[in-house]
Amino acid sequence: MSATLTVVGLGSGNPDRLTLGIIKKLKAAATVYVRTAEHPVMAALKELEIHSQSFDGLYESLDSFPEVYEAITSRLIGEALSAPQGTEIVYAVPGHPMVAESAVSLLRQRCPEAGIELQILGGESFLDEAFVRLGFDPIEGFQLLDASGIRSSQLQPELHTLIGQVYDSFTASETKLCLMELYPPEYEVIVGHALGVEQEERILRVPLYELDRLDGYGNLSLVYVPANRSEDARKRTFARLHEIVDTLRSPEGCPWDREQTHESLRKNLIEETYEVLETIDEDDPDHMKEELGDLLLQIMLHSQMEEELGTFSVYDVIEGLNDKLIFRHPHVFGGQNAADAEEALKNWEGMKAEEKRLKGIKPEAESALSGVPRDLPALMKAYKLQKKASKVGFDWDNTTDVLAKIREEVDELQEAIETGATAEEQMLELGDLLFAATNIARFIGADPEEALTRTNRKFVSRFAYIEQQLLNRGSSVKESSLEVMEQLWQEAKAEERK
Template sequence: MGIVHVVGLGPGDLNGLPLGTYRLLQSGWPVVLRTAVHPVVRSLPELGVAYESLDDIYETSETFDEAYARMAERVRERARTHDHVIYAVPGHPLIAELSVQLLLAMNDPEVAIEIGPGQSFLDVAASRLRIDPIEGLLLLDGTQLASRLLHPRLHTLIAQVYQRQVATDVKLSLMDVYPDDYPVTVIRAAGVTGEERIEVVPLYELDRLDWIDHLTTVYVPPVQEARLTWREPFAAVGIVETLRGPDGCPWDRKQTHESLRKYVIEEAYEVAAAIDEQDPDHLAEELGDLLLQVLLHAQIASEVGDFDVRDVFARLSEKLVRRHPHVFGEKSAQSAEEVNAIWERVKAEERTKQESQKSVLSTVSFAGPALAVAQGVQVAAAKVGFDWAKLEDVWDKIKEEMNELEIELVRDRRRDTAVAEELGDLLFACVNIARFLQLDAETLLARATRKFTNRFQYVERRVAESNESWSDISQETLDRYWNEAKITLPKEN
């Protein structure tokens, strides 16, 4: 069995070479370097160390992933023909070293991997920047940076910024989170005597530096102003938590799932209105208001241990993956129609699992405006014969509900639950009339509301023309204006 001793050459020149690595290099065993482009390598001949470099693989590979896979394979081949092989990489063997991770993942029974000493550039960078990583440190790869990976409250080090094009990509990703003029520190050749360079520049100038090379790291300090975190999703989560806290807002603290119900519906309608307006700024604002409702409900639930906002995200992600097997699974879909068919099939499977006995109302969506839901329930029940025989029977039911409501009102219990219940029954019965006449109750109510709005605005104009105030104008005059509106305005379609 061959043994691969993976060691790090440290972050800088020979002064930073770990003693353990030095001793292994002096062992006489074959030395394989991931790259000879490292400050220590120029001193190896003086130490009497012969080596093989894998730089040729960079030149003959189309991608870095391919290159690192080939490097791991070549090191394994060397271990099969030698009892001991030293694989030396820049810095530390397990920090930003994909070839080492691939080598470990091979799990070859004929090749043992031993991780040896090394010093990471993190140590030198932290020393030069005078930061304590325990405060929170985020280490990211500049070649795979995405704004969603950033956390502006943490110290952030971005490695592998080896050329100006990578610096441009890094800059653009950072600008999604930080202001364009946010100060960043560029460190080159940290720990290399005579070559080290550190410069603070505004973010927008990051890719204008002409000395960026393979030894370059970018440091982004944590933000100090709270407003600079407001574009981060969990910043809003924290604000809502504060609002619900002991020293928060009295209104927010007293809310419950039930008290917020109407606001969820209201905000959803305002989002729809903003979409109709085709105003992006207004839409962004209204989507934020709707998201606030989600965060409030999640916070309320977390306070009693039901769920928290992470559970909301998790269930959403799980559902999206489950309902898109053509994206995340083995199924395929080439058209919107095929996607819809898959979607409906998955939802049907979900309903089957949830229902031990299928209800005739299982096809009704209870998530929607109350009138639309009521009409949907009535239609579903009617399909199995649970319905009135004729329109006159429905009309009699409306009269019955009106009488019951009147009885409750006469008792002067206007705020009692009995009044609310009877009024609800009356509204439900009115929906039945609309359904019998094959009319949509939601549309009828919207039309009636629009008709009232137009007539009321006519009355407003007449009041303004009369130079009278609402408090002074007589009821008789208002009635006359209202009748004028009924005659003057065009009929609703």
């Protein structure tokens, strides 16, 4: 058997708020431990002749807060197991034991396993003082976040937000950077130091960008971000986007959006994809931002249609993608390793095959060419088919053989044209030539789609040069001879080399 372990809260800092029951527990305890001696109530405990041992030394000797909390938990459990049965060990923490106390959470998990009786007595939380001193009602919507692990995905502007554990300027800076992903730099926030503690309390209102420029951060510091239910505050959230698309498709929404189907929007999805690709080719971030939004809208609309049918929602899409990314990256989220991109790709392909097995599909029973989308553009599809075939050894040995095949296909196309073969036969010979030309891309490490895109861009640029030069001469391509246009074409090539 072991001693009883009791956790008590010392309140937010005002000694007058200590309950009589907690004082009695502290006085009667065989041993009293406190998480930190850096708390205003400690002076009152000393006056009451309540002696204690603090864990402040762990904060100095260990590298991270999780290590500190783990060490505190292990120490308390060890002390309880070794103490005489019937005695009581008290662990006193600032505020309320169930608010922002990681070691208490660990004790609640491990004490039952160790056969230790654990009692928890509440104290006034810093939240109680925050509600009073900062003047907001949590029933309006409220969230409490930890500055040491804050993420922008946690932020909900329509809620009152308290951020605790703002120990120093560094955590204040991290908090500021996180908040600025959603709030404007000028947004007013409130910093509270030692709320409710006489002669120590300070409440400061500052624009967000000044948050880490203040002095005085410590164990009793917090940041309050008032609720903002304006449209501007919500427009950067995914939830608002989902809400807008839902409204557009609703009976009170847009007649055009309501009429759309997967089939009617099919071409839009393709067009928006190519418009994104164009911004990538142009290296135009501002235009890319806009076009990515248009592409995202297509995904939202298709997901919304299925949500209306009850099959899935966009959040199911996100969940499936998250699961897939984690599952297919065992070298990141699991125990495997990947020294380079090639090894990472092998892991990806291996996990894809494992996914199929989990679904009852036997990858080994599928065609080596399976998995290539039916409706890919022909050039891209040819490239993917050839890559899959090459993985099972159906491939040329070297570039010389591929180039010889290209010449062979050119000869066959020429023969079909010169002998007056049917239009269908000539088209098939042209397809063979294009397919063979696509093959060389893999051997020189080029994407044929990108190669042809660059050539298209080069052609447009050179032809624009011809048109401009002719315009400067008071002429046009319709009025010019082929010889003149060829001369200007060569000039355009020469300009590119400069």
